[in-house]
Amino acid sequence: MNELSRAQIRDLMAQVLKNQDKELPADDAAQLREIGFRSLDFSELALRVEDETGEELNFDAPGLRRIATVGDVLDFLVELQHQ
Amino acid sequence: MTVATPGPVAATHPEPAGVDNRVVVGGVALTWRELPTPALPDPAAVLAHSAAHALAAARQHAVRGTELLLSTASRVDAAMRADLSEAGFAVTVLDDDGTHPSAPARPRAADPGRLWLLTSGSTGRPKRVGHTLDTLTTVRADQPERTWLCPYAPGTYAWWQVVTLSLTQPGQHLVVVEPDELDDWPAVAAAHGVDAASGTPTFWRRTLYRDAAALARVPLRQITLGGEPVDQAILDQLRDVFPTARISWIYASSEVGASIVVHDGRAGFPVDWLDRQAPGRPTLSVRDDELVVTSPFHGAGLAGPVRTGDRVQVVDGRVLITGRLDSDEINVGGSKVSAGVVRGVLTGHPTVAWARVTGRRAPVLGRMVVAEVVLTPADPSEPASADAGVPDEAALVRWCADRLPDHAVPRRIRVLTEIPVKETLKSDV
Numbered sequence: 387m388n389e390l391s392r393a394q395i396r397d398l399m400a401q402v403l404k405n406q407d408k409e410l411p412a413d414d415a416a417q418l419r420e421i422g423f424r425s426l427d428f429s430e431l432a433l434r435v436e437d438e439t440g441e442e443l444n445f446d447a448p449g450l451r452r453i454a455t456v457g458d459v460l461d462f463l464v465e466l467q468h469q
Numbered sequence: 470m471t472v473a474t475p476g477p478v479a480a481t482h483p484e485p486a487g488v489d490n491r492v493v494v495g496g497v498a499l500t501w502r503e504l505p506t507p508a509l510p511d512p513a514a515v516l517a518h519s520a521a522h523a524l525a526a527a528r529q530h531a532v533r534g535t536e537l538l539l540s541t542a543s544r545v546d547a548a549m550r551a552d553l554s555e556a557g558f559a560v561t562v563l564d565d566d567g568t569h570p571s572a573p574a575r576p577r578a579a580d581p582g583r584l585w586l587l588t589s590g591s592t593g594r595p596k597r598v599g600h601t602l603d604t605l606t607t608v609r610a611d612q613p614e615r616t617w618l619c620p621y622a623p624g625t626y627a628w629w630q631v632v633t634l635s636l637t638q639p640g641q642h643l644v645v646v647e648p649d650e651l652d653d654w655p656a657v658a659a660a661h662g663v664d665a666a667s668g669t670p671t672f673w674r675r676t677l678y679r680d681a682a683a684l685a686r687v688p689l690r691q692i693t694l695g696g697e698p699v700d701q702a703i704l705d706q707l708r709d710v711f712p713t714a715r716i717s718w719i720y721a722s723s724e725v726g727a728s729i730v731v732h733d734g735r736a737g738f739p740v741d742w743l744d745r746q747a748p749g750r751p752t753l754s755v756r757d758d759e760l761v762v763t764s765p766f767h768g769a770g771l772a773g774p775v776r777t778g779d780r781v782q783v784v785d786g787r788v789l790i791t792g793r794l795d796s797d798e799i800n801v802g803g804s805k806v807s808a809g810v811v812r813g814v815l816t817g818h819p820t821v822a823w824a825r826v827t828g829r830r831a832p833v834l835g836r837m838v839v840a841e842v843v844l845t846p847a848d849p850s851e852p853a854s855a856d857a858g859v860p861d862e863a864a865l866v867r868w869c870a871d872r873l874p875d876h877a878v879p880r881r882i883r884v885l886t887e888i889p890v891k892e893t894l895k896s897d898v
Contacts, residue, residue: 404863405863405866405867406870425802425833425834426801426834426837426875426876426878426880428832428833429831429832429833429834429837429880430831430837430880430881432831432832433829433831433837433839433880433881434881437881442830443832445830445831445832
């Protein structure tokens with residue numbers, strides 16, 4: 387299927403931040419709060435993943451979880467593509 | 470079954486005052502008096518094959534007063550035909566060969582003088598709203614002599630507005646364009662001396678987008694917009710092309726008639742028009758962000774306050790009509806966003822010719838604001854800077870971010886190559 391790799395999702399995440407003149411640190415452990423990556427940015431990233439793959443993500447599938455770091459975001463979206 | 474068009478009409482009503490006005494249809498100039506008056510069943514739901522047939526049906530109604538619902542085949546599907554037949558209408562195709570009626574499923578006596586409109590059906594199935602030629606005629610004061618363009622689909626409220634104006638007022642001539650002539654209407658209009666035109670904002674945007682130079686050659690003195698939310702950008706763009714024309718926008722619907730007319734070239738209407746009562750004039754109110762109109766031009770059975778389903782927002786002393794309540798409001802993580810307000814910001818960008826703003830399903834927030842835009846064609850006279858002037862998605866997002874709260878900024882903006890439009894000249898923005 388049209389699945390994006392973790393690295394490709396990272397590139398999209400960098401694009402979301404770059405459009406706001408922010409930078410995505412290389413470290414997956416970087417805190418979202420510190421780099422200014424908010425709910426709106428997360429939603430935008432999810433839409434970008436959908437647009438790239440042409441497939442809808444099933445946002446309802448996974449349970450609640452804590453998304454605090456860059457790595458959390460990437461893991462979550464990689465996983466969502468499998469739902 | 471075919472019934473031949475009969476000879477002279479046995480008139481039951483006096484000829485309308487505009488009967489000698491000029492009517493140009495299919496490129497042929499004649500007068501209302503010269504249009505054929507087909508013998509129609511009573512009551513009839515007429516599906517006009519072309520603009521000429523629609524005008525003939527209107528003239529027939531004016532002279533004979535038979536009960537009439539007028540539309541086109543493409544706007545009335547099989548289910549609607551069955552509904553109309555059940556409601557006692559002889560569904561009748563009117564084309565060059567004459568009238569082709571089918572017998573109603575439940576025949577009934579006609580209601581003399583009754584005209585029916587089908588609502589546009591942008592929300593749910595079209596509804597029938599009862600009018601008469603009199604309740605559809607909202608312009609009664611003497612008007613300067615004008616030649617009007619009528620680009621609307623036959624039988625819609627906007628179509629009847631232009632048609633009744635020409636039928637009832639001497640000196641109000643009509644140039645009708647068929648759907649297949651729509652893209653080239655400025656050439657037709659210039660050839661026939663059109664100096665007044667009424668259209669939706671989408672109609673005007675498409676015209677400016679396709680060929681603003683051709684539009685500028687039409688000697689317009691009156692420009693009217695209606696049928697969709699009217700934003701400041703389209704008013705300003707038309708003002709640039711026609712510095713001395715009167716530019717008006719009208720709020721009208723089948724249900725409440727023409728209720729708001731604004732001539733000052735600005736979007737929205739002054740907030741002090743709200744809750745003002747005057748005899749013979751509509752009263753405008755706002756309840757829970759919804760426009761409520763009490764109108765003397767209302768359809769049958771719609772006296773008293775009518776909830777319009779249109780959402781309003783007061784900005785800087787103006788009441789802006791931003792769109793349909795059920796589609797204008799986008800809930801982004803609990804914050805309400807007006808699609809119309811976002812659309813107004815996008816169309817305010819100098820290179821955006823048209824925009825549609827919608828909510829898209831998204832994680833965490835439920836919905837997110839997204840948009841589609843059509844960019845203005847590059848100016849061929851400035852080849853060197855043409856590329857530099859084309860904004861990308863990020864630039865448009867930044868434009869919005871500078872003017873809107875965070876949650877209202879469309880994060881995904883898709884660029885289309887053509888302004889979408891439907892038969893009603895609307896694009897469901």
